[in-house]
Amino acid sequence: MNGASREALASAREQLDVLTDDTSVDAAKLAEELAAVTALLDREVSLRRVLTDPAQTGEARADLARRLLGNRISGSAADLVAGMVHSRWSRSRDLTDAIEELAYSAELADAQRAGALDEVEDELFRFGRIVSSAPQLRSALTDSTAKASAKTELLHTLLGGRANPATERLVVRLVTAPRGRSLEAGLDALSKLAAHRRDRVVAVVTSAVPLSEGQRQRLGAALATVYGRQIHLNLDVDPEVLGGVQVRIGDEVINGTIADRLDEVARRMAG
Structure with missing residues (x-):
């Protein structure tokens, strides 16, 4: 997302955090309701365009959203969606994508509570x-x-x-x-x-054999020092790496495997 949509999504995330921090709000139900709104806007393209029409005021769009959704979803969900509709979006589809993201985030917030x-x-x-x-x-x-x-x-x-x-x-x-x-x-x-729920980075760690608890803790601590953030390790075992570990964080890959070293030797010999 770019421009107005990015700002609108950031605001919506803050609104969702306020809601899910309130223990009286059923986060799992909120997730279900937001998923239903996502499906509705996917089906009704004309409605999606009306709700993001820059020619209409934010108040008018929000009022329309409340009238359409008020009897279908809870007040908390309707207020959240209305607040999103009040914002400006660069593309109409961005609104639907944002509501879907919040549906997933609400479900994860419920898991975090538990x-x-x-x-x-x-x-x-x-x-x-x-x-x-x-x-x-x-x-x-x-x-x-x-x-x-x-x-x-x-x-x-x-x-x-x-x-x-x-x-x-x-x-x-x-x-x-x-x-x-x-x-x-x-x-x-x-x-x-x-990972974002606790401001963590996800690292996919591939090793030839399962890592011990001590190895996991040392690796997590080392990566946290490098990246300045808490790291969540997703562990995978692949005998083909032969030994050592490979760490993938986003698009960055840190190789420390025997197979990788052998490949490097082969490349140098071929050169």
Whole structure:
């Protein structure tokens, strides 16, 4: 997002934080309501354009949003959406994208309240690894011709009773309403939102063998010193790295694996 949309989203995030900090607000219900508004605006393109029409005043757009949504969602959700509609957006789609982000963030806030945010983060990461290693499962979950109910049932079979309920709800929303995103991109976005909940950076650590608790703590502390922020480690095991670790943070990759060193030797010999 650029310009006005970026400023509007920043303001909406602050409003959401105020709501989710209030323990009287049901954050999981708020997430469900915001997801429903996202779906509505995706279906009703003309409505989305009216709600972001710069020719109308912010007050007029907000009043319209309250009239349309007031009987469908809670007062807290309606006020949040109305506040977003009051803001200016560079593109009409940016409003829908922002509401979707807040839906996911509200779900993660609910998990954080319950002390389950770490668990949800780890489960999202592991689910992504399972999908990437099972092409048939990925095809079933991303098949555009399959009904949402069938995908939901498949995910319930896979995750029901085995994962945190918040994890299951997040994955079901992502799979049944991808909104033009790949499954991998959606899971990555969720991981970043979860890290943002506590202002942390996510590092994907790949090693030949599982790291011990002591190794995890030392690596996390070292990375936190380098980046000046708390680091959440998503751990993956890949025997092909031969030894050492590879750390990926965003687009940056820190290699310390034997395989990487052998590749470097080979490159030098070839040169």
